[in-house]
Amino acid sequence: MSELPKSHPLVVAPEQWEAARAALLVKEKAHTRARDALAAERRRMPWMAVEKDYVFEGPDGEVRLLDLFAGRRQLIVYRAFFEPGVFGWPDHACRGCSLGADQVSHLAHLNARDTTLVYASRAPQADIARLKARMGWEMPWVTITDDFDKDFGVDEWHGHNVFIRDGERIYRSYLINNRGDEAMGTVWSYLDLTPLGRQEVWEDSPEGYPQTPTYKWWNWHDNYEAEAAPDPKWVEVSDAGEAAFRNADTAS
Numbered sequence: 672m673s674e675l676p677k678s679h680p681l682v683v684a685p686e687q688w689e690a691a692r693a694a695l696l697v698k699e700k701a702h703t704r705a706r707d708a709l710a711a712e713r714r715r716m717p718w719m720a721v722e723k724d725y726v727f728e729g730p731d732g733e734v735r736l737l738d739l740f741a742g743r744r745q746l747i748v749y750r751a752f753f754e755p756g757v758f759g760w761p762d763h764a765c766r767g768c769s770l771g772a773d774q775v776s777h778l779a780h781l782n783a784r785d786t787t788l789v790y791a792s793r794a795p796q797a798d799i800a801r802l803k804a805r806m807g808w809e810m811p812w813v814t815i816t817d818d819f820d821k822d823f824g825v826d827e828w829h830g831h832n833v834f835i836r837d838g839e840r841i842y843r844s845y846l847i848n849n850r851g852d853e854a855m856g857t858v859w860s861y862l863d864l865t866p867l868g869r870q871e872v873w874e875d876s877p878e879g880y881p882q883t884p885t886y887k888w889w890n891w892h893d894n895y896e897a898e899a900a901p902d903p904k905w906v907e908v909s910d911a912g913e914a915a916f917r918n919a920d921t922a923s
Contacts, residue, residue: 718842728814750825774856779892
């Protein structure tokens with residue numbers, strides 16, 4: 672076992688540690704509020720109409736961009752590098768893209784917020800299926816067959832493009848790449864990227880956006896379809912939690 676750096680922080684008494692944490696917590700809460708404000712601004716960004724008919728290859732054949740929504744309102748497409756010429760081929764995808772894939776949380780929670788996540792690469796479907804089985808990944812993963820990656824700024828580097836649809840009309844709402852991409856994977860990181868956000872009543876969203884009571888939609892990932900309305904016990908527990916968090920936030 673290696674030794675700690677000689678310049679590590681001071682070791683202090685519990686009272687001093689609590690004081691240091693309280694001082695830092697003020698800055699952390701400011702950071703959280705700034706992140707929420709940034710997400711609110713993102714929800715007000717203009718949209719770009721998608722005019723081209725992009726075609727992908729899926730496990731069951733040809734699919735179009737509209738099909739990737741899987742009937743939901745929002746779509747996040749991550750451009751993963753898995754193809755000839757990429758380090759790791761043919762056994763692995765790019766190491767960075769693979770680390771990101773390992774972070775992806777259970778998709779049922781995203782789906783419950785009317786949002787679909789899809790990975791896209793230029794590798795053939797047979798290779799994608801083999802890779803997913805080896806790595807234990809379950810996200811939908813399609814093969815790019817046209818200029819989708821070039822048109823949306825992900826032909827040379829990875830990135831998440833976000834889309835929303837109105838019927839069959841598709842709009843691009845956002846792109847995140849570079850350093851912003853490394854933190855993606857949680858339900859919240861994905862939803863904060865979307866034009867509709869987390870869709871909870873505390874969020875600062877434009878008038879008329881879908882919103883439901885805070886926490887109430889949360890569920891076990893295998894129980895969303897079975898439970899049409901929040902369980903009364905969960906309503907009670909989540910109300911108490913929300914009150915406690917609000918009191919703690921006000922106290923600071």
